[in-house]
Amino acid sequence: MDFVSRDIISSLPNPLVSHILSFLPTKEAASTSVLSKKWRYLFAYVTNLEFDDSDYQHDKPKSDDELSTSFMEFVDRVLALQGNGTINRFSLDCSNYDVDLARVTGWILNVLGRGVSDLDLSLLEYSLPSEIFVSKTLVKLKLGPANDLTLTIDRKDVFLPKLKTLYIDSVEVQERGFGFVKLLSGCPVLEELVLMNIGWENWKFCSVSVKTLKRLTFFCEDSYENPKSVSFDTPNLVYLEYSDAIAGKYPKVNFNSLVEAHIGLRLTEDQSGDADFSEEDYFSEDDEQNQMVGNATDFLKGISTVQILYLSAEAIKVLTFCCEPIPVFNNLFQLTIENNSEIRWDSLPSLLKNCPNLEILVLKRLVHKYNKACGNVCCCKRPKQPSCLSSSPVKVLKIFLFDDNDEEDGSEMRQIKYFLEKMPRLEELIVYYNTSYDPAVLELSKKLQKIPKIASPKCKIQVISENLSLSSTVPSFLTTRWSSLPTEEEYPWVESPPPQIIDPMLQYGSPPEDEDSWLY
Numbered sequence: 001m002d003f004v005s006r007d008i009i010s011s012l013p014n015p016l017v018s019h020i021l022s023f024l025p026t027k028e029a030a031s032t033s034v035l036s037k038k039w040r041y042l043f044a045y046v047t048n049l050e051f052d053d054s055d056y057q058h059d060k061p062k063s064d065d066e067l068s069t070s071f072m073e074f075v076d077r078v079l080a081l082q083g084n085g086t087i088n089r090f091s092l093d094c095s096n097y098d099v100d101l102a103r104v105t106g107w108i109l110n111v112l113g114r115g116v117s118d119l120d121l122s123l124l125e126y127s128l129p130s131e132i133f134v135s136k137t138l139v140k141l142k143l144g145p146a147n148d149l150t151l152t153i154d155r156k157d158v159f160l161p162k163l164k165t166l167y168i169d170s171v172e173v174q175e176r177g178f179g180f181v182k183l184l185s186g187c188p189v190l191e192e193l194v195l196m197n198i199g200w201e202n203w204k205f206c207s208v209s210v211k212t213l214k215r216l217t218f219f220c221e222d223s224y225e226n227p228k229s230v231s232f233d234t235p236n237l238v239y240l241e242y243s244d245a246i247a248g249k250y251p252k253v254n255f256n257s258l259v260e261a262h263i264g265l266r267l268t269e270d271q272s273g274d275a276d277f278s279e280e281d282y283f284s285e286d287d288e289q290n291q292m293v294g295n296a297t298d299f300l301k302g303i304s305t306v307q308i309l310y311l312s313a314e315a316i317k318v319l320t321f322c323c324e325p326i327p328v329f330n331n332l333f334q335l336t337i338e339n340n341s342e343i344r345w346d347s348l349p350s351l352l353k354n355c356p357n358l359e360i361l362v363l364k365r366l367v368h369k370y371n372k373a374c375g376n377v378c379c380c381k382r383p384k385q386p387s388c389l390s391s392s393p394v395k396v397l398k399i400f401l402f403d404d405n406d407e408e409d410g411s412e413m414r415q416i417k418y419f420l421e422k423m424p425r426l427e428e429l430i431v432y433y434n435t436s437y438d439p440a441v442l443e444l445s446k447k448l449q450k451i452p453k454i455a456s457p458k459c460k461i462q463v464i465s466e467n468l469s470l471s472s473t474v475p476s477f478l479t480t481r482w483s484s485l486p487t488e489e490e491y492p493w494v495e496s497p498p499p500q501i502i503d504p505m506l507q508y509g510s511p512p513e514d515e516d517s518w519l520y
Helices: 014-021 026-034 053-059 064-082 101-113 130-134 179-185 269-281 297-302 313-322 348-353 411-422 438-449
Strands: 048-052 089-094 118-123 140-143 149-152 165-169 172-174 192-196 199-201 205-209 215-219 229-233 239-243 260-263 308-311 334-338 360-364 396-402 428-434 460-464 469-473
Touching: 048 053, 048 064, 053 064, 053 089, 064 101, 089 101, 101 118, 101 130, 179 205, 269 313, 308 313, 313 334, 396 411, 411 428, 411 438, 428 438, 438 460, 438 469
Parallel strands: 048 089, 089 118, 118 140, 140 165, 149 172, 165 192, 172 199, 192 215, 205 229, 215 239, 239 260, 260 308, 308 334, 334 360, 360 396, 396 428, 428 460
Antiparallel strands: 460 469
């Protein structure tokens, strides 16, 4: 009983207890000071501080002014209690209530003076103090998300000698003397850069030039105009996420070390209108040339050495209307393509032909917009020339189906059948069916079983859903018994064991609930 009732945590060394408290929200960690005299001062040695004014929302019915005052007084007390002690991480979120900006600046200068290495700021209507941009201790700097947080660099010199991660989200960047370029040039060891929904005030040109950069995320969700010019000079980059309207030009695209890229380039509303007009009125039966409405060719050439490539549905549209010719991806071995009912497949034949070493092809949905130039990867129209799938090097084909598909005409099943009939090197087909309705999964497996002839005679086929994982090797003639749930007629329980049901959690992993996370 003495052992069970003993306060084990209190018996730990004080530095270890303070380290444990560093992983709690600061308001909760501070509340431990009332536990005993010993705990009263342990909080003073916590090296990670996290202040969020939303923690005070449950204190209502106080007014917003009272809540704001309580929050600011709490931050003041904590910083005063800690004195000049070392601090590793400081996170401040003041995006819910108005706070005294002069006090905010004082807090930031306090932790900068104490050698903070990880600084996370999310504020309202605030211009960052220039002292941030000459910190000798910052390793990670995150700004945003917030409304009206302004990044203005008025200093002549920017130097962050230890900064490895820079994260800027929903921040207004004022380009006084090309401040953003100055910021990047002052980060000599930067390895990761995240730019999310940046407001480039009167800035039509973007240049990311960092020789040491390894990971780059560039995401602009609400861009209604095409940037004039975008350049990338990142020779050591290995991972890229790029989502934006296509630029007018790409003067420099240096991705010599790129391994994985997720591309979400898109047309603006005006360009989409021009593309839709050309689709309806430009094509004739014998004319399968697309009218270009933009030019992303130089960018796509710049990523042509990539090994793993993800293309959004909008990026497929960019390939169709903004890229001529499609570059050769000699190093590409895994390609993921997202589809929807508004996207055409005319660019896919050229893309697949230009991936000579492709081994894994992932198709997220099979629905697409059928038209005269749909391309010979599709079963919707008999191709004039042999299908490019007949020479496809793909060994693994993964298809993601969703039970929210409005098309019930069997087009997805016909497309799967077309792939099996045309792809001679296919070793494995995996169909992920996002449904909890088991009869639909069994029906799909039965249809695949009945395909009379496939191009690769030893292709292993898997159907995986939330509850089932069915597998079989299907030869070109029907002799294989599929794994499926037993019926009383086929497998009487007492006379014969049921067929094997493979647990997807053990072999392939259960498909996640969020459909967008299936591909990662």
